[in-house]
Amino acid sequence: MDNKLKRLLLHALQCRRQSQQGPTDSGFTLTELLIVVIIGGLIVSTLMGLVVELVATEQRESARTETEREMQLAMDYITSDLRQAVYVYDGKPQRIVAGVSETDSYQDYLPNDIKNAAIKPALAFWKPKPFDPEAEGIPGYKAAGCDGLANDALEKECNNLWLQRRTYTLVAYLQVPNDPNDGRWKGRSRIVRYELNKYENPKTFKRNKGYVDPGELGTGGFVNWPLNADGLNCQTNACGRPTAPPGAPENGAELVTLVDFVDVSDRPLPNGQPTPQCQGYNAAQPENSDYLMQPRNTTANAPAFYTCIGNANAEGTSQDIQIYLRGNAKGRGSSADRPISPIQTRLTMRGVIDKTILGR
Numbered sequence: 001m002d003n004k005l006k007r008l009l010l011h012a013l014q015c016r017r018q019s020q021q022g023p024t025d026s027g028f029t030l031t032e033l034l035i036v037v038i039i040g041g042l043i044v045s046t047l048m049g050l051v052v053e054l055v056a057t058e059q060r061e062s063a064r065t066e067t068e069r070e071m072q073l074a075m076d077y078i079t080s081d082l083r084q085a086v087y088v089y090d091g092k093p094q095r096i097v098a099g100v101s102e103t104d105s106y107q108d109y110l111p112n113d114i115k116n117a118a119i120k121p122a123l124a125f126w127k128p129k130p131f132d133p134e135a136e137g138i139p140g141y142k143a144a145g146c147d148g149l150a151n152d153a154l155e156k157e158c159n160n161l162w163l164q165r166r167t168y169t170l171v172a173y174l175q176v177p178n179d180p181n182d183g184r185w186k187g188r189s190r191i192v193r194y195e196l197n198k199y200e201n202p203k204t205f206k207r208n209k210g211y212v213d214p215g216e217l218g219t220g221g222f223v224n225w226p227l228n229a230d231g232l233n234c235q236t237n238a239c240g241r242p243t244a245p246p247g248a249p250e251n252g253a254e255l256v257t258l259v260d261f262v263d264v265s266d267r268p269l270p271n272g273q274p275t276p277q278c279q280g281y282n283a284a285q286p287e288n289s290d291y292l293m294q295p296r297n298t299t300a301n302a303p304a305f306y307t308c309i310g311n312a313n314a315e316g317t318s319q320d321i322q323i324y325l326r327g328n329a330k331g332r333g334s335s336a337d338r339p340i341s342p343i344q345t346r347l348t349m350r351g352v353i354d355k356t357i358l359g360r
Helices: 002-021 030-082 152-164
Strands: 120-130 166-177 189-196 199-201 255-262 291-294 305-310 318-325 343-350
Touching: 030 120, 030 255, 030 318, 030 343, 120 291, 120 305
Parallel strands: none
Antiparallel strands: 120 166, 166 189, 189 255, 291 305, 305 318, 318 343
């Protein structure tokens, strides 16, 4: 009995030693490794797709936000500029000169290269520009005042400047489509500011080409610019006053881009929204509308930059002006060709020169 017990104990001890000496770790099979790699790849690719989409979304939102900010800054600049105006054109032909076609407007006398059909003036006005003869360094000003100039007309002009201490400047804001082959501008279109100042060289009173002072044209000079009471175009005729070199104005350095990434005006608004019109607009008789639109909208598409200007024939001492501007972030990164909600502002101009036009 004891021998049997010994043999059993020895056998158990031997089995235990063998189990302890055997391998304690087991490896993965090839199939298990393949499954792990596939699952890991799916997880990583899904996460990478989400990251890429988040980055693209963030870029689009950033481009949209930046475009909205630039549109608001442009609107603020235009509004600040407009508050200085003494006369605002409403886009309607306002010729009261005998024998002159009422199809004419100020646009016909702007520089030739901003009068093509693709460029749309949306706002134009005259504003005063401070002028200090002493600060401008007019020769002999302190000693001789305005005496000793070339002729009586120049002396009279100098004396007027001495009293008024300002000149009139013509300002226009236009929407210009961007050339896709032009690497300077990335958006669909841009807004350009044009300015026609009086003098090329204030020291000699040399005027810029095509400049005609509306204050020298008499009553209705702002309305009829650049025509005088006899219907003469004072850009090409001396009109008895010191003039600039004859001919239409030139752009020079006064044509500058205010903001890029403006939407185009050849698309309908999304989701079937109605095309905007100015308040009290009469399509049958646009000239008799409460507000006149610049540029005039003759299609079902929505302008990206336009103004509604109170009809100059309306009675009263103020003139309401509404400005609308719509951006488009296309051209900024991966932004789609999708218009941004338009912004708008409204202001009232008081004491506008020649607002009420007689004889019409």
